[in-house]
Amino acid sequence: MAEAYSEYAFKVIPVNPGAEILIAELSQLDFESFDETEEGVKAYILSALDKENLLEDIYLLNNPEFEVSYSIKLIEPVNWNEEWEKNFEPIEVDGICSVRAPFHPKPQMEFDIVIEPKMSFGTGHHETTHLMIKHLLKIEVAGLKTLDMGCGTGILAILAALKGAKPVDAIDIDPWCYENTVENVSRNDVDFIKAYEGDSSLLKGKQYDLIIANINRNILINDIPTYAGCLNHEGILLLSGFYTQDIPAITNVCNQHGLNFIMNFEKNNWVACKFVKN
Ligand SMILES: C[S@@+](CC[C@H](N)C(=O)[O-])C[C@H]1O[C@@H](n2cnc3c(N)ncnc32)[C@H](O)[C@@H]1O
CATH class of the missing domain: 3.40.50.150 (Vaccinia Virus protein VP39)
Structure with a gap:
């Protein structure tokens, strides 16, 4: 995922069932993923698809039974190599497959995958x-x-x-x-x-x-x-x-x-x- 994303952080009152309804509605647009928070939902869309009036057809925003507010933040592309060097350990799946960076020591594993992710998604941590x-x-x-x-x-x-x-x-x-x-x-x-x-x-x-x-x-x-x-x-x-x-x-x-x-x-x-x- 080497492109920039916009993060929409929604606060919804009442959060239940508001967050669930909101995710269902946003899923019909170009939003790619959602994190439910204590206050509502964080929703992510490619910045290139984040256009004016994006939310105009979201029924929940105009429904008097719910109070909805939101803020938008630009998420810069992640350099997964830097993340890996700072935070990530090699991963192991079911005791037979490891995924590691070139700088990690070689494990005794039936399948040993070596990845240098740079700007791409796919280190096995997700x-x-x-x-x-x-x-x-x-x-x-x-x-x-x-x-x-x-x-x-x-x-x-x-x-x-x-x-x-x-x-x-x-x-x-x-x-x-x-x-x-x-x-x-x-x-x-x-x-x-x-x-x-x-x-x-x-x-x-x-x-x-x-x-x-x-x-x-x-x-x-x-x-x-x-x-x-x-x-x-x-x-x-x-x-x-x-x-x-x-x-x-x-x-x-x-x-x-x-x-x-x-x-x-x-x-x-x-x-x-x-x-x-x-
Ligand atoms: C969640 S990542 C998965 C990466 C890797 N396969 C993994 O499992 O870790 C999704 C990938 O799909 C790519 N992608 C997004 N839309 C796509 C499309 N319409 N066709 C092909 N690839 C797409 C993205 O660029 C991204 O690299």
Whole structure:
């Protein structure tokens, strides 16, 4: 996530059910993620999409039963390398997979992923990445034609490749993430992964056995039909980047496109869901 975001900090009285209603309404706009606070909600939107009158159709703001106020703050892009050097330890998932920076010592681990994130998301510290790694560790991926959509640092594509998935494509809309994926692919000796800069419009005519996408609720809802069209019979779709309460909406779109819910992992209200194409 190398772009600047706007943070909208809402105070809502009464906070219950106000915060929940507000999240439901903001989800219909371009807001990507939400943190519930004691006073209300913090909601995040790409600054490039933060336009005047953005909130004019939010019913809650004009509903006399609720008192709503908000402030807006610009969140500069994060340099994840600096964060990692200051705060982050290597992570370990299920005792068989580690994710570390090049300056951390090499652990005794079946899968050892080395990431230099720079401006890209994907060190394994975020719940969604962690949960996607858990799914990948449980699935037999050897020989599966795989796509990592919204690859960030390339972390999930790299794990799939280390487990034997082949060929592997990795796509990200952000040019920094594309470049960072190329670097990390080489660092982990999985050069057969092909990285591309772009979005789901690159998927015309492509077929996969496994698609991994950790993006956000709204983009996934928009792109699930395309993913479904690219999946082979009994192909697997792993989705994350959304909350427990979003599972019904995501599952509903999946079901409409022949994808059946199998199971999900959950951590701190974030989820990663597994679907299989029938
Ligand atoms: C939450 S990060 C996930 C990164 C990594 N896959 C992981 O699991 O840690 C989401 C990534 O999706 C990318 N992205 C956002 N919208 C996208 C789109 N429409 N198509 C492709 N990539 C997108 C962002 O640039 C970002 O790198």
